Amino acid sequence: MRQLGLLSAVLLLSWQASVADNATFNITDHEGKVVVLDFWASWCVPCRRSFPWLNEMHAKYGDDGLVIIGVNLDQEQSEAEAFLQEFPAQFQIHYDESKALATQYEVVAMPSSYVLGPDGEVLKRHYGFKVKKQEEYEAAIVAALEKLK
Amino acid sequence: MIISRFVAVLLALGILSGCSSMGVEPWERDVLAKEEMQLTTDAIEAATDDHIYFSKEASSGGRGFGGGGCGCN
Amino acid sequence: MKNTDKISITAALTAATCTLLGTTALQPVQAQEEPGWDFNTSLLYYAESDDRVQDLSLKTLSRRTFVDDRILSLGLTVDALTGATPNGALPQSFPQTFTKPSGKNTFTTPPGEFPIDDSFRDTRVAISADWEQPLGRLYAMNVGVSASAEYDYLHLGVNAKLSRDFNNRNTTLSGGFAFASDQLDPVGGVPDPLTQMRNVRDDDDGNGGRASNDSKEILDLVLGITQVMSRNFLMQFNYSYSDSSGYLNDPYKILTSVDPITGEAVPVPQIPGTEGPSHLNYYENRPDTRSKHSLYTQGKYYMNGKVLDASYRYMTDDWEIDSHTIDMRLRWPIGDDKYLEPHLRFYTQTAAEFYQISLVDDGQPLPEYASADYRLADFDAITAGLKFGWKTGGGNDMSVRLELYSQSGNVSPSQLIGSQADQDVYPDMDAIIFQYSYMFGK
Amino acid sequence: MSRVRPDRSIRVDAGDRCLRGQFSAMASPCEVLVDSDDIVAAERLTSLVADEAWRIEDKFSRYSPGNIIDRINTAGGEGVQVDDETAQLIDFSVTLNELSDGRFDITSGVLRRVWRFDGSNNIPTRHAVSDVMKHIGWHRVDWTSPILAMAPGMEIDLGGIGKEYAVDRCAGLLRNTTDAACLINFGGDLVATGKPRLRDAWQVGIEALNAQEQKSDRLVNLVIGGLATSGDARRFLMHNGIRFSHILDPTTGWPVPDAPRSITVAADSCTQAGMLSTLGMLKGAQAEAFLDAQGVQFWCNRGDGAVP
Numbered sequence: 001m002r003q004l005g006l007l008s009a010v011l012l013l014s015w016q017a018s019v020a021d022n023a024t025f026n027i028t029d030h031e032g033k034v035v036v037l038d039f040w041a042s043w044c045v046p047c048r049r050s051f052p053w054l055n056e057m058h059a060k061y062g063d064d065g066l067v068i069i070g071v072n073l074d075q076e077q078s079e080a081e082a083f084l085q086e087f088p089a090q091f092q093i094h095y096d097e098s099k100a101l102a103t104q105y106e107v108v109a110m111p112s113s114y115v116l117g118p119d120g121e122v123l124k125r126h127y128g129f130k131v132k133k134q135e136e137y138e139a140a141i142v143a144a145l146e147k148l149k
Numbered sequence: 150m151i152i153s154r155f156v157a158v159l160l161a162l163g164i165l166s167g168c169s170s171m172g173v174e175p176w177e178r179d180v181l182a183k184e185e186m187q188l189t190t191d192a193i194e195a196a197t198d199d200h201i202y203f204s205k206e207a208s209s210g211g212r213g214f215g216g217g218g219c220g221c222n
Numbered sequence: 223m224k225n226t227d228k229i230s231i232t233a234a235l236t237a238a239t240c241t242l243l244g245t246t247a248l249q250p251v252q253a254q255e256e257p258g259w260d261f262n263t264s265l266l267y268y269a270e271s272d273d274r275v276q277d278l279s280l281k282t283l284s285r286r287t288f289v290d291d292r293i294l295s296l297g298l299t300v301d302a303l304t305g306a307t308p309n310g311a312l313p314q315s316f317p318q319t320f321t322k323p324s325g326k327n328t329f330t331t332p333p334g335e336f337p338i339d340d341s342f343r344d345t346r347v348a349i350s351a352d353w354e355q356p357l358g359r360l361y362a363m364n365v366g367v368s369a370s371a372e373y374d375y376l377h378l379g380v381n382a383k384l385s386r387d388f389n390n391r392n393t394t395l396s397g398g399f400a401f402a403s404d405q406l407d408p409v410g411g412v413p414d415p416l417t418q419m420r421n422v423r424d425d426d427d428g429n430g431g432r433a434s435n436d437s438k439e440i441l442d443l444v445l446g447i448t449q450v451m452s453r454n455f456l457m458q459f460n461y462s463y464s465d466s467s468g469y470l471n472d473p474y475k476i477l478t479s480v481d482p483i484t485g486e487a488v489p490v491p492q493i494p495g496t497e498g499p500s501h502l503n504y505y506e507n508r509p510d511t512r513s514k515h516s517l518y519t520q521g522k523y524y525m526n527g528k529v530l531d532a533s534y535r536y537m538t539d540d541w542e543i544d545s546h547t548i549d550m551r552l553r554w555p556i557g558d559d560k561y562l563e564p565h566l567r568f569y570t571q572t573a574a575e576f577y578q579i580s581l582v583d584d585g586q587p588l589p590e591y592a593s594a595d596y597r598l599a600d601f602d603a604i605t606a607g608l609k610f611g612w613k614t615g616g617g618n619d620m621s622v623r624l625e626l627y628s629q630s631g632n633v634s635p636s637q638l639i640g641s642q643a644d645q646d647v648y649p650d651m652d653a654i655i656f657q658y659s660y661m662f663g664k
Numbered sequence: 665m666s667r668v669r670p671d672r673s674i675r676v677d678a679g680d681r682c683l684r685g686q687f688s689a690m691a692s693p694c695e696v697l698v699d700s701d702d703i704v705a706a707e708r709l710t711s712l713v714a715d716e717a718w719r720i721e722d723k724f725s726r727y728s729p730g731n732i733i734d735r736i737n738t739a740g741g742e743g744v745q746v747d748d749e750t751a752q753l754i755d756f757s758v759t760l761n762e763l764s765d766g767r768f769d770i771t772s773g774v775l776r777r778v779w780r781f782d783g784s785n786n787i788p789t790r791h792a793v794s795d796v797m798k799h800i801g802w803h804r805v806d807w808t809s810p811i812l813a814m815a816p817g818m819e820i821d822l823g824g825i826g827k828e829y830a831v832d833r834c835a836g837l838l839r840n841t842t843d844a845a846c847l848i849n850f851g852g853d854l855v856a857t858g859k860p861r862l863r864d865a866w867q868v869g870i871e872a873l874n875a876q877e878q879k880s881d882r883l884v885n886l887v888i889g890g891l892a893t894s895g896d897a898r899r900f901l902m903h904n905g906i907r908f909s910h911i912l913d914p915t916t917g918w919p920v921p922d923a924p925r926s927i928t929v930a931a932d933s934c935t936q937a938g939m940l941s942t943l944g945m946l947k948g949a950q951a952e953a954f955l956d957a958q959g960v961q962f963w964c965n966r967g968d969g970a971v972p
Binding site: 171172175177180181183185186190192196201202206207211212213214218219220 | 458
């Protein structure tokens, strides 16, 4: 299981999502949980469309062991914060300044989301975001959550 | 005529070599996503120019399909 | 008074609302505007010098974006054209009379002027519809239809394009075709190629036994590569092949037939009681096929705010015309909602092999093909313009551009006969392009 | 003026892929869209919402004689003890008063004695306005909860908060009684409690009245949160060429110059959306700058046909 740095605790105000500082991200922090890593950037239009759905997933499965982390890949952190002002995120945001995480998960499109099982293994990969495919994305999460039971 | 031959070869080279090495990571497309960086920023101006030059010169198109559709040349 | 307009009261207001409603926290709002129609409308005024062609054109492009980037675009263009282009005859040191295309009357050109039939009025309406949508993650397709109608011309066309992304969308290959079928209904019928200009007639069907219409078909193929060179630099390379077949002549164009020694137009004896051309001239004739190849490359380069857009096109065809086009624009932002965009364009082309300024009345048989249409000559053209754009109060985009376009011909001395040498044989032309456009909607 | 007994009946019928309960309250058509096909439940939920709306209307409306507002406005200077709900609404309006540098003021209702917005051109005299200004200003009110005392001639009016407050109160009731996603709409001020099952979102039209007064509806896909509009393009005065909007600045007694025709805001609750749209109108020419700084989605219509 690849060793990754420690994710600093992210204090999330319900209405003001602040962007976590850029400590490296550590999957072991979420041992025993299903993690969805969603790579996004403020200038990417489909990413903007995926936020309402990610909020809904967080609200729906948050207490069943789902952790959604929006990994921001903007060049400037200020651009991400301006975006979050207008499109608030209920889930955690991590600012991948060095882009190490994006390179490690070989992000090939924007947005890209990875459903990680309890042991951090990548169960499902989605590139781009299609409103029509929301049920499909949700099914992948539900299937992963089954593993926790 | 030599110049045009040389230019044609240059372009062909450009096409072949353009593929592999160059490019950016998906998260480095912020500049390319800007409105003014699209290949055609003003569709109406482009269509207008294509049409004017189609009716005043013997060449047409290049960017897309020729400006045609009139008896104006 | 300190400016309190810019301070965010969101946090205080949210806290007060939670207290009022007796809840600890509120779920963040999820609302997104449904993308509706957005419109791009423009008014164009195009006018050539010494009252040649003038065009007042209204264009609109309406786009409806559907969910997941599927886009419908509807285009409408209405052109009101007046004035006319030179009919191909050469200016002479004496007045010349020509029969009008309708064959109903004549017009006379004073000495030293290029003969122009100014009775030309035309209203052109063009419509287009285009559907664009992604196919899976890597492919995208685009299909469209177009139609346009004038009093003497009808165009119908279809086009389609498929593109595919490679290595993380850094490289995009695209291939497309367009097919058009056009029908011409010239006033006064389709003239028989390389026959003499007719006298005025008063027969009823107006065509004097000529065919009333003819048609041509155009097939265009385009192969393109779009390549991201770096974060600020994007390039496109297109190869396009175009094949036209059918009636490719301009029914209203003629060539003056001149005396082999003096180079002057040969007078035509006028039978009393009839009206017609005062000098000898023939309707033009061009091959009924033409195939063109062109290579086009465009680059867009972002220099912290400023955008350079430069392109080069090389075209060659089997009518022996070669052309080079260089087009450059530099968008220069002023503040964050205005910009200036100077535009410079150079164009040069060689003449078609059958282009000649006049025919020679030396008893020899006429050539198979001949045209004096200035658009087939060897000429250079320069366009210099400036565009100014700004955002309106409501956040929509407006822009105004003014450009000057001028053409100057290079007729080789070898073509000149006798007095033609010290005479103006190519109708140089200057034109202004003034376009105002307004983009609003969503 | 005898008060006609308001029609307090409810009706439930099939809406667009949902059940729709309708009634009227606070001088507006009200509807409750319930994302379920259980007509009995829809009727129960609609009457739950309607009763709450009528309760708030009777308690805080300026037209209901004998309610707390009437008792305060006719106390002739005596202190009046108010219940907790009224106290909370007053405290909320005090916060709004501070946040808007005094421009949001619940004592400014009396300005209607001199301003009549009927499209005509009768503008009150400077003297008439300054006369009525003597009875306006929260700083003149003695408010130490739960006792409120005001000089005679002064009046408070919770009309600016009442409707949005009622919408949010009803949304709270529905969240506690049903899992079905609902949309509550009181005359254009609305809130959505969740995503409808068969659709991506509730589709809500924003009435953007452009220059030619034609309605050009722009659609918003609302999943959760509130939407409120303030401003009414039809209520204005024209006086030697200048259009006076009906938005009055309580600190001057005169209409706010360059106020937009209408503003629609999307926010977490209907109350926040309503307050931000009202404060936006009070900012006049700076409406867009103010709302940009709040980081909310908004649609500001200045009647020039172009709505951002």
